[in-house]
Amino acid sequence: MTDAASSTNSWFGEVDRFRTIVLNEGMSKLNTRKSIEEMADSLFYEKGFEATSFADVAAAVGISRGNFYHHFKSKDDILDAVITRRMNKTKEMLDAWDVGATPKGRIVSFIRILIANQTKIMAFGCPVGSLTTELAKLDHVAKDRAAEIFSLFRDWLAHQFKALGHGKDAADLALHVLSRSQGTAVLASAYGDGEFLKSEVVALENWLETLPNKQLVRG
Amino acid sequence: MTDAASSTNSWFGEVDRFRTIVLNEGMSKLNTRKSIEEMADSLFYEKGFEATSFADVAAAVGISRGNFYHHFKSKDDILDAVITRRMNKTKEMLDAWDVGATPKGRIVSFIRILIANQTKIMAFGCPVGSLTTELAKLDHVAKDRAAEIFSLFRDWLAHQFKALGHGKDAADLALHVLSRSQGTAVLASAYGDGEFLKSEVVALENWLETLPNKQLVRG
DNA sequence: GTCTATATATTGATAGAC
DNA sequence: GTCTATCAATATATAGAC
Numbered sequence: 001m002t003d004a005a006s007s008t009n010s011w012f013g014e015v016d017r018f019r020t021i022v023l024n025e026g027m028s029k030l031n032t033r034k035s036i037e038e039m040a041d042s043l044f045y046e047k048g049f050e051a052t053s054f055a056d057v058a059a060a061v062g063i064s065r066g067n068f069y070h071h072f073k074s075k076d077d078i079l080d081a082v083i084t085r086r087m088n089k090t091k092e093m094l095d096a097w098d099v100g101a102t103p104k105g106r107i108v109s110f111i112r113i114l115i116a117n118q119t120k121i122m123a124f125g126c127p128v129g130s131l132t133t134e135l136a137k138l139d140h141v142a143k144d145r146a147a148e149i150f151s152l153f154r155d156w157l158a159h160q161f162k163a164l165g166h167g168k169d170a171a172d173l174a175l176h177v178l179s180r181s182q183g184t185a186v187l188a189s190a191y192g193d194g195e196f197l198k199s200e201v202v203a204l205e206n207w208l209e210t211l212p213n214k215q216l217v218r219g
Numbered sequence: 220m221t222d223a224a225s226s227t228n229s230w231f232g233e234v235d236r237f238r239t240i241v242l243n244e245g246m247s248k249l250n251t252r253k254s255i256e257e258m259a260d261s262l263f264y265e266k267g268f269e270a271t272s273f274a275d276v277a278a279a280v281g282i283s284r285g286n287f288y289h290h291f292k293s294k295d296d297i298l299d300a301v302i303t304r305r306m307n308k309t310k311e312m313l314d315a316w317d318v319g320a321t322p323k324g325r326i327v328s329f330i331r332i333l334i335a336n337q338t339k340i341m342a343f344g345c346p347v348g349s350l351t352t353e354l355a356k357l358d359h360v361a362k363d364r365a366a367e368i369f370s371l372f373r374d375w376l377a378h379q380f381k382a383l384g385h386g387k388d389a390a391d392l393a394l395h396v397l398s399r400s401q402g403t404a405v406l407a408s409a410y411g412d413g414e415f416l417k418s419e420v421v422a423l424e425n426w427l428e429t430l431p432n433k434q435l436v437r438g
Numbered sequence: 439g440t441c442t443a444t445a446t447a448t449t450g451a452t453a454g455a456c
Numbered sequence: 457g458t459c460t461a462t463c464a465a466t467a468t469a470t471a472g473a474c
Contacts, residue, residue, distance in 0.1 A: 032439080032440090046356060047356050047357070048269065048353060048356045048357065050267065050269045050270050051269050051356065051357060053466080053467065053468085054467080054468065054469085055466080055467085063439095063440075063441090064440070064441055064442075065468090065469090066440075066441060066442070066443085066469095066470085066471090067439070067440045067441065068469095069468095069469065069470075070439060070440075071439095073469095074468080074469080075467095075468070075469095123355065124355060124356055125352045125355060125356075129352075129405045129409070130352050130353075130356070132405070132408065132409035133344045133348075133349050133352065133405060133408055133409070134267060134349075134353070136342065136343060136344060136408050136409070137265060137266055137267045137270065137343055137344075137349070138266070138267065138270060146409075147409045147410055150406070150409055150410070172418065175406065175415055176419070176422065178402075178406060179399070179402035179403055179405070179406045179415075179419060180398070180399065180402055181402070182401065182402040182405040182406060183397075183398035183399050183400065183401035183402025183403070183405070184398055184402070186348045186351070186352060186398070186401040186402070186405065187369070187394065187397060187398045187401060189351065189352055189355050190348070190351035190352070190355070190365075190366040190369055191366055191369070196394055196398075199391065200395070200398060203395065251457080251458090272448075272449065272450080273449080273450065273451085274448080274449085274450095282458075282459090283458070283459055283460075284450090284451090285451095285452085285453090285458075285459060285460070285461085286457070286458045286459065287451095288450095288451065288452075289457060289458075290457095292451090293450080293451080294450065294451095
């Protein structure tokens with residue numbers, strides 16, 4: 001696990017359904033906005049966007065609801081900030097994976113997100129997949145922006161497959177890996193089944209290993 | 220497409236984001252409950268459970284909100300009825316697929332749900348996967364009952380794989396097919412990408428075709 | 439920048455007339 | 457069985473004191 005990865009609270013960490021009040025005492029002014037983004041990120045993931053109210057976020061951060069609107073003008077405004085935050089965290093994580101690894105090793109890093117985040121995924125599913133699905137149902141303006149988080153992974157994966165010599169099929173292979181990981185998250189969450197999650201990770205790594213070896217490019 | 224399948228409004232039919240009022244004139248009393256179940260089923264699928272209000276369902280059915288509570292005592296009560304309805308519709312569909320087909324042909328029928336329901340899946344995802352994910356986040360008591368819809372498919376698929384001679388791996392293969400279809404639905408919905416959906420269906424059918432041929436049992 | 443108080447709309451749910 | 461009227465709670469959002 002990289003530092004960039006472990007700092008992303010919506011992807012990592014322990015499940016806590018009883019989080020209530022996190023006091024804001026002594027917090028600098030600028031950091032209040034960051035705190036709101038961080039807690040909204042967690043709550044949107046763990047409760048869903050619709051089911052999370054301003055009161056929930058305000059209570060979790062430890063500020064009043066009124067103060068809230070000094071930092072964000074609407075709920076959609078927070079959603080936008082959360083999506084931006086997730087994109088930045090994702091970029092940090094992918095950048096960290098790029099250091100000192102082979103293309104195949106990087107793809108394995110991606111696959112093993114499922115293992116690293118197993119507890120949260122079994123409780124809340126995938127933060128990206130569940131958000132895009134909810135925003136699709138709401139016909140929300142931010143739906144496409146949320147899908148761009150997927151695109152960060154997709155393009156990064158395609159880049160790795162290109163490095164492995166799958167120039168022509170790289171985009172398809174990237175979407176395939178993304179799709180397999182999404183299905184695993186949905187079922188692991190529905191059943192709370194960690195063994196299934198692990199077995200699908202093994203199956204996906206085996207699939208990767210038995211891909212036709214086009215060529216090996218050090219990247 | 221079977222009759223049982225095409226009568227399930229939450230799985231089939233055209234996307235209609237502008238459905239508003241469906242008049243209830245001349246409807247018999249007993250059918251009002253059924254109408255509520257049917258509209259709630261559609262709306263829970265298309266808007267999500269949390270985002271669907273009593274007013275939404277009542278307006279769609281064409282009754283007043285007050286009348287609503289004569290048929291259901293709470294929102295959770297409707298959810299329960301919707302889950303029961305979906306389980307019954309699923310059983311009808313699987314029973315229909317059992318008639319006059321080989322085990323492999325039946326599995327193909329399942330895989331091609333993605334094609335048959337492509338329009339709705341691209342707009343709203345999979346009705347089962349999206350509901351279980353939402354209920355998991357809400358920590359809802361009906362979460363496990365919703366997952367039982369998955370189990371109907373899982374057990375039915377496992378039965379087909381057993382008939383194909385995969386006695387030992389039948390359960391794992393069933394979950395794998397379920398997982399692949401879920402991932403396809405999530406990404407097809409996030410991107411609104413029908414070409415990706417079709418290509419994953421082809422890939423899944425190819426996977427099925429290249430499975431080691433254990434034995435062929437007519438079922 | 440943060441708070442309390444408040445406005446307004448909508449939520450799930452109830453009471454009682456017809 | 458269906459309706460109108462209404463409830464209490466909560467939602468997003470605003471106004472203004474400190």
